[in-house]
Amino acid sequence: MARDRPGDQIRRSGRQRQPRRYTLDAFDGVDIGSDIAGSSSDDDPAIRRSRREEQEDGEFGMKDAMLAEEALDDNIEGSRERFYGNYGDEVGDDTITNSADISEREDESFGDTDDEKLKHKKRKSENTKPRSALSARQVPVYEAFDPTNIAIPPIKPTFRSARPRHLAHETRLKGIFGEEDRDLIPPLKYRDSWQCSKNLPNRVKDKWGQGGFEKPFVVDTEQFEKESYNSWNWYREFGKEQFRKFQTSNTISDLSGRQFINPCTIRTLSCLQGSHQRQELFEIQPFDAIKASEGWKQETGLKSRRRDGWILNAGGGKINALKWCPNRDGTTQYLAVTTAEVTKDEKAPDILLHISEAMEDVTNRPVAEASDPRKAKSAFEAAEPTPSAIQIWAVNTASESFDPASVNMDQKPHLLNVICGVWGTIRHIEWCPIPRESKESDEERTVSLGLLAIISSDGNLRVLDVYVQSSFGQIVEWRLYDEVAFCTKPKHTIATCVTWLSSCMIAIGCSSGSVAIYDIAELLSPVPQSSRPISPRPFFNHVLHYSYVLAITCGYPSRPHLIFTSSVSGYTRVTDILAPDTDTLLSNRVRFAPTQLVWSEALQGIFHLTDDHTVRLSHWRNFSLASVTAKLGANPASVAVGTAHPHILIGGSDGSVTVLNPLRKFWYVKGPLIQLMWFWHEWSGRNNVAGGVSRIVEGFKAEKKVDNTSTKHKVILGHHPLTLYDEATAITAVCWNPNVSYGGWAAVGAGSGLVRVEDLAC
Numbered sequence: 001m002a003r004d005r006p007g008d009q010i011r012r013s014g015r016q017r018q019p020r021r022y023t024l025d026a027f028d029g030v031d032i033g034s035d036i037a038g039s040s041s042d043d044d045p046a047i048r049r050s051r052r053e054e055q056e057d058g059e060f061g062m063k064d065a066m067l068a069e070e071a072l073d074d075n076i077e078g079s080r081e082r083f084y085g086n087y088g089d090e091v092g093d094d095t096i097t098n099s100a101d102i103s104e105r106e107d108e109s110f111g112d113t114d115d116e117k118l119k120h121k122k123r124k125s126e127n128t129k130p131r132s133a134l135s136a137r138q139v140p141v142y143e144a145f146d147p148t149n150i151a152i153p154p155i156k157p158t159f160r161s162a163r164p165r166h167l168a169h170e171t172r173l174k175g176i177f178g179e180e181d182r183d184l185i186p187p188l189k190y191r192d193s194w195q196c197s198k199n200l201p202n203r204v205k206d207k208w209g210q211g212g213f214e215k216p217f218v219v220d221t222e223q224f225e226k227e228s229y230n231s232w233n234w235y236r237e238f239g240k241e242q243f244r245k246f247q248t249s250n251t252i253s254d255l256s257g258r259q260f261i262n263p264c265t266i267r268t269l270s271c272l273q274g275s276h277q278r279q280e281l282f283e284i285q286p287f288d289a290i291k292a293s294e295g296w297k298q299e300t301g302l303k304s305r306r307r308d309g310w311i312l313n314a315g316g317g318k319i320n321a322l323k324w325c326p327n328r329d330g331t332t333q334y335l336a337v338t339t340a341e342v343t344k345d346e347k348a349p350d351i352l353l354h355i356s357e358a359m360e361d362v363t364n365r366p367v368a369e370a371s372d373p374r375k376a377k378s379a380f381e382a383a384e385p386t387p388s389a390i391q392i393w394a395v396n397t398a399s400e401s402f403d404p405a406s407v408n409m410d411q412k413p414h415l416l417n418v419i420c421g422v423w424g425t426i427r428h429i430e431w432c433p434i435p436r437e438s439k440e441s442d443e444e445r446t447v448s449l450g451l452l453a454i455i456s457s458d459g460n461l462r463v464l465d466v467y468v469q470s471s472f473g474q475i476v477e478w479r480l481y482d483e484v485a486f487c488t489k490p491k492h493t494i495a496t497c498v499t500w501l502s503s504c505m506i507a508i509g510c511s512s513g514s515v516a517i518y519d520i521a522e523l524l525s526p527v528p529q530s531s532r533p534i535s536p537r538p539f540f541n542h543v544l545h546y547s548y549v550l551a552i553t554c555g556y557p558s559r560p561h562l563i564f565t566s567s568v569s570g571y572t573r574v575t576d577i578l579a580p581d582t583d584t585l586l587s588n589r590v591r592f593a594p595t596q597l598v599w600s601e602a603l604q605g606i607f608h609l610t611d612d613h614t615v616r617l618s619h620w621r622n623f624s625l626a627s628v629t630a631k632l633g634a635n636p637a638s639v640a641v642g643t644a645h646p647h648i649l650i651g652g653s654d655g656s657v658t659v660l661n662p663l664r665k666f667w668y669v670k671g672p673l674i675q676l677m678w679f680w681h682e683w684s685g686r687n688n689v690a691g692g693v694s695r696i697v698e699g700f701k702a703e704k705k706v707d708n709t710s711t712k713h714k715v716i717l718g719h720h721p722l723t724l725y726d727e728a729t730a731i732t733a734v735c736w737n738p739n740v741s742y743g744g745w746a747a748v749g750a751g752s753g754l755v756r757v758e759d760l761a762c
Contacts, residue, residue: 176619177604186217190602194646195667199660199676199702201645201744203761213644213743216601218558228435231503234521242524243465246485257478260389260420262340265317269753272695284313287415292758308406309758310413314391315339316691319749321429322733325449327436329739334449335747337391337755338426380511380548382459382494385422390429392417392468395757406759413757417468420480424457433556433738434503445470453506459494461508462487463520486524488536490516497552501560509549509565516541542580544573551597553606555620562620564606566594572608574623585623598639602646603666609636615650617662629662630675631705642736644743651731655681657748659760673705683728683752692728694752728752
């Protein structure tokens with residue numbers, strides 16, 4: 001007999017080895033019968049081994065079933081979290097994903113976890129016997145998961161949206177705009193008209209149907225005409241007469257009127273403009289203007305393109321506010337401008353004497369003391385009344401028809417009217433945007449510009465019915481207002497910001513954190529003079545914040561019942577005035593609260609400024625989620641949204657002015673941020689020129705911004721993003737023209753006192 005190899009002996013001995021036994025059989029070795037110890041067939045080792053294998057397979061099957069049940073519970077809990085979200089989790093920006101990717105991601109998410117896969121692999125390597133057919137991957141988890149059976153958590157003021165991170169396109173739109181047709185149709189119309197538009201708006205539609213100025217899609221034509229007539233019934237019946245009765249003003253001389261505009265800042269401004277390598281120095285006289293293309297006459301080719309705009313000198317002081325007059329379809333557009341106040345250090349004794357004499361002769365009351373014109377200890381208290389003024393500039397159009405037209409380059413913009421008063425610093429102005437019929441003109445050839453709300457540092461809210469002369473001449477009308485028809489101050493606090501809700505309802509934010517709403521029609525109704533209240537009371541007064549309210553706006557025209565407010569506490573809040581105690585929501589807290597909030601009709605949300613050099617959009621239905629819309633090289637200082645188009649205009653503290661179309665980023669979430677720098681304004685006071693020198697650099701190309709706020713800051717054009725810029729360099733105010741025919745007109749105000757007006761429509 002041949003001798004076997006060692007390997008064969010090992011394999012053969014392994015097969016013949018008896019199975020190890022872990023229990024003691026009391027009847028082992030005792031022959032007492034098969035009926036007690038087992039049948040004779042069971043004594044066969046092969047039979048006992050097969051039974052033991054079946055028992056082990058059964059144990060493995062039970063383990064698989066238990067693991068599958070645990071995996072099912074984990075998947076249901078994970079799906080519940082993905083479907084409803086958590087209160088404290090941070091949710092990122094939404095991305096548009098097709099249904100195939102979502103189904104693959106869901107298939108992967110409902111499978112085994114990494115720990116379970118490792119256990120299965122280890123068990124399979126240790127035991128090569130066939131496993132049971134039951135497996136965790138074969139459990140029908142989709143049938144077991146039923147979202148309708150899960151209880152929805154209660155809504156809280158700090159509740160975050162329950163939207164998952166990845167959604168189908170239709171589901172995402174319904175979560176943002178709403179599920180009804182009236183909520184979805186207007187955004188889809190904006191998408192079809194503006195999603196492929198470039199950074200500059202188109203005045204008329206192109207061959208692909210993109211662009212074209214028109215009224216907001218949410219406003220029906222019949223409803224628009226009805227509102228423009230019925231909402232002003234109170235004004236036609238008694239409002240106009242009441243304003244004329246209680247609003248008194250007198251015309252003053254040019255010398256006396258100039259004292260209400262900071263007399264120490266009224267100076268000639270020097271400006272460098274033109275090609276970057278060939279700039280020229282121009283001087284702009286006070287209340288005068290030069291062409292924006294003055295420094296480009298020697299250029300040829302693309303650099304010599306036409307620039308339909310003007311650069312104005314509004315008196316040399318910092319521009320506090322800019323507002324185009326709405327509801328003006330004529331050939332003349334009106335721009336309201338306010339400048340910085342007269343500070344204590346800038347006043348001179350002779351100037352104060354002229355101011356005191358001019359004001360005491362008309363108002364018969366003394367002005368603030370010359371030694372300390374502002375006795376307020378903090379911004380939470382009302383300041384002493386000081387001279388203030390609002391300039392009304394008239395800008396003519398290029399054509400004599402009512403068709404869309406550009407700025408008239410043959411006739412300079414002219415300072416038409418100056419509203420003077422003893423109200424303190426003008427902090428906020430707001431024209432009433434409600435549509436209105438053609439303005440009535442009286443026998444004195446004046447034009448009504450509408451109602452203007454004013455917030456000043458003395459803590460009062462004033463509403464003026466503004467009239468200007470219709471002739472476009474070179475004579476400036478200086479008018480000092482002694483009394484106004486509507487003037488009120490909140491009790492135990494001061495007014496800080498204002499917005500219009502309708503033609504007669506106006507809302508203000510207060511330094512105490514409250515919001516008050518007044519009904520002008522009710523408060524101006526004809527009553528005996530003895531029964532008229534000294535300080536009108538609001539019909540709505542709720543504390544929405546714990547501190548100073550910085551900005552306020554509403555969702556007019558589609559949602560005027562929603563008001564958006566921000567305070568120095570770092571929170572931004574949306575509140576429904578129909579149910580302010582329950583229908584309210586807070587946003588995430590930021591370090592520096594936004595000082596400006598603007599409503600976007602196309603995106604149904606507000607744009608607000610942040611301290612990370614970005615402008616973010618918050619939808620009113622998902623207010624806790626803020627998506628990045630624009631990214632600048634410095635902190636943004638002002639922002640404006642068009643009425644006839646969805647484009648936004650952003651002014652930065654570094655002097656940059658950026659224009660972009662936010663719909664492109666909204667409908668293509670994964671796409672890049674594409675924005676255009678209109679021009680860059682810089683100011684330097686080191687030269688031997690009174691008032692310093694401003695420089696305007698333009699001709700930039702559209703650029704792509706990386707949507708990543710965590711990247712390290714880089715030096716761009718010689719400037720670090722964390723650089724502190726001079727106050728005169730910053731762009732302090734921007735605005736679009738709200739009139740549809742002239743929706744491409746943009747106005748920009750800088751800290752140096754320059755105002756640029758230009759038609760950006762292409």
